[in-house]
Amino acid sequence: MLSESIEVLLVEDNLGDARLMYEALKDTPGGQFQITHLRRLSEALEYLWEKTCSVVLLDLGLPDSHGIDTLVLVRAQAPGVPIVVLTGFQDDAVGEEALKEGAQDYLVKGQADSKLLARSLRYAIARKVAEAAVIQQGVALAKARELQRSRQRLLTVHERVRRDVAAQLRDGLREKLLILRGQVQELLKGLSSAEEAARVVNEAIYGLSQVEPKLSALSRQLYPSTLSLGLPSTIQSFPGQFGAALAFEIEMDEELAREEKAGRNPVPEQVGLAVYRIAEEALANVAKHAKAGKVTVRLDRPREGWLRLRVGDDGQGFDVEGAAFGLGMATMEDYAGNAGGECVVRSAPGAGTEVTAVLPLWRPGAAAPQALKRGNN
Numbered sequence: 298m299l300s301e302s303i304e305v306l307l308v309e310d311n312l313g314d315a316r317l318m319y320e321a322l323k324d325t326p327g328g329q330f331q332i333t334h335l336r337r338l339s340e341a342l343e344y345l346w347e348k349t350c351s352v353v354l355l356d357l358g359l360p361d362s363h364g365i366d367t368l369v370l371v372r373a374q375a376p377g378v379p380i381v382v383l384t385g386f387q388d389d390a391v392g393e394e395a396l397k398e399g400a401q402d403y404l405v406k407g408q409a410d411s412k413l414l415a416r417s418l419r420y421a422i423a424r425k426v427a428e429a430a431v432i433q434q435g436v437a438l439a440k441a442r443e444l445q446r447s448r449q450r451l452l453t454v455h456e457r458v459r460r461d462v463a464a465q466l467r468d469g470l471r472e473k474l475l476i477l478r479g480q481v482q483e484l485l486k487g488l489s490s491a492e493e494a495a496r497v498v499n500e501a502i503y504g505l506s507q508v509e510p511k512l513s514a515l516s517r518q519l520y521p522s523t524l525s526l527g528l529p530s531t532i533q534s535f536p537g538q539f540g541a542a543l544a545f546e547i548e549m550d551e552e553l554a555r556e557e558k559a560g561r562n563p564v565p566e567q568v569g570l571a572v573y574r575i576a577e578e579a580l581a582n583v584a585k586h587a588k589a590g591k592v593t594v595r596l597d598r599p600r601e602g603w604l605r606l607r608v609g610d611d612g613q614g615f616d617v618e619g620a621a622f623g624l625g626m627a628t629m630e631d632y633a634g635n636a637g638g639e640c641v642v643r644s645a646p647g648a649g650t651e652v653t654a655v656l657p658l659w660r661p662g663a664a665a666p667q668a669l670k671r672g673n674n
Contacts, residue, residue, distance in 0.1 A: 303330050305418065306350040308371075309383065310336040310359050314406055318354065321411040330415070338362040338370060345375040352418050355400075356383045357391065365391075365398055372399050379425035381417055401425055527557030528569045532596055535580060539592075542584045543610075548595040553604075564604060568656050571636040572596070572606050575629045579608040579652040582625055587612025587650060602658050609651040614644045629654070 305322065309315040315334050322330040333350065335341050338359045345353075353375070357367045371380060382395040382403040392403030401421035404414065523531040529549050536545040556563045564572075576594060583592050589612030599605045626642055629652065633640035638656035 301329065303352065303418065303422070304350040305330050305332045305352055305354055306341065306344065307332050307334045307354045308336075308338070308341045308359065309334065309354070309356040311356070314356070314383075317407075318414065321409065321414045325411055325415045330418070336360070338367055341371060342374050345371070345378070349375070350378060352421050353378055353380045354383065354418070355380055357395070358385075365394055368395055368398050368400055377425070377429070379421040381421045524566070524569050524573060527554075527562070528564045528572060529554040529557050529596070531569070531573055532576065532594060535576065535594060538577075539580050539584050543580070543589065544591045546591065546593045548593065548597070550597040553596065553598060563658060565658065568604060568636050568638075568658065571632040571638070571656060572604065572654065574632045575640060575652065575654045576606060576608055578625050578629050583608070583610045583612060583650070587614075589613075589649070598658075599655070604656045604658055606654045606656075607651060609649060611649045614646050614648045614650050616646055617642055617644050 307315060307318055309318065315336075319332055319334070322332060333344070335344060336359070338361050341353070341355075353371060355368065355371060357364055359367060362370065368380060368382060379401040380399070382392060382400045384392045384395075384403055384405055388405065392405070395403050401424045402417045404417055409417070523534050532547060532549065535547070539545070553563060580592065580594075583589050587610045589610035592608065592610045595605075595607040595609075597605055629640045629642070633654045633656060636656050638654060640652065640654040642650065642652050644650035
């Protein structure tokens with residue numbers, strides 16, 4: 298930093314004090330400080346909007362602003378630029394308050410010689426760089442922790458699915474297949490009458506009819522085969538899964554349905570799978586907890602390059618902020634985040650629940666979706 302030019306924005310309305318600062322910095326070895334002098338806060342804010350500098354030397358008492366608010370406004374305009382505050386005699390309390398509000402240092406007017414002033418400016422710059430590094434490191438650590446939590450949640454979900462599949466294979470399908478094997482063995486041995494043979498055959502047929510739905514359910518848990526027919530067709534299959542417990546209303550983007558039917562496949566597989574898993578989790582929660590009579594599933598494109606899923610019910614609802622952030626809600630967020638989108642749950646006691654997921658279709662130039670927040674609105 299010693300060999301580089303340091304651009305100082307001096308914001309001081311008193312010309313005498315400004316001249317003293319200028320002379321003090323001019324006397325530093327190498328003449329490395331380049332000073333821009335402004336007298337009003339409005340001028341400084343305009344300057345920082347259009348340009349940048351290495352450090353701001355700021356008087357808190359200006360014609361159009363006074364006190365700590367001056368510092369707050371400058372920080373808001375240029376959050377990445379270090380600030381050294383100028384105070385009057387016996388204004389240490391003001392200086393300490395300025396440090397709490399984000400200034401890197403403060404100097405008392407008339408007591409700062411060239412060495413002290415130069416050292417303070419250099420220190421402010423170095424401290425700001427160090428602060429930025431700490432913040433960046435903290436953000437990276439927070440992201441790493443959240444990624445680890447997401448991975449743990451997804452592993453938990455995968456293990457839950459494996460456990461459910463194993464239980465159904467062990468307790469449901471295996472038992473029925475053993476019964477069917479016994480019935481076939483009876484047929485092979487020969488039965489005493491045609492009536493008895495018909496009875497055994499009918500029982501075997503009935504057993505097979507019970508096996509097929511279980512196999513379909515297991516297949517959906519592992520991977521929804523209907524996705525090969527397109528996302529609209531997959532959404533249309535939900536009443537078959539949950540219709541016994543819920544009255545369904547499905548609203549589909551007509552253009553999306555036409556594109557899928559024409560084989561253009563506008564929805565990438567990863568996005569389609571995320572939509573399916575989010576909708577499935579939301580509908581399972583409705584069936585188990587909501588005490589709802591009706592559920593609405595909407596799929597549309599709110600803007601070019603983006604897909605939106607909404608699953609709403611007329612059930613009892615709950616307090617989102619007060620509720621524990623369960624595995625189901627976390628899993629829906631994970632699926633959305635993994636596909637590059639966001640998912641939010643909105644609900645209130647007695648007002649039903651709506652799950653909204655906004656996912657990108659990965660088209661160049663797509664604008665980011667408006668931020669979604671979990672809440673009651």
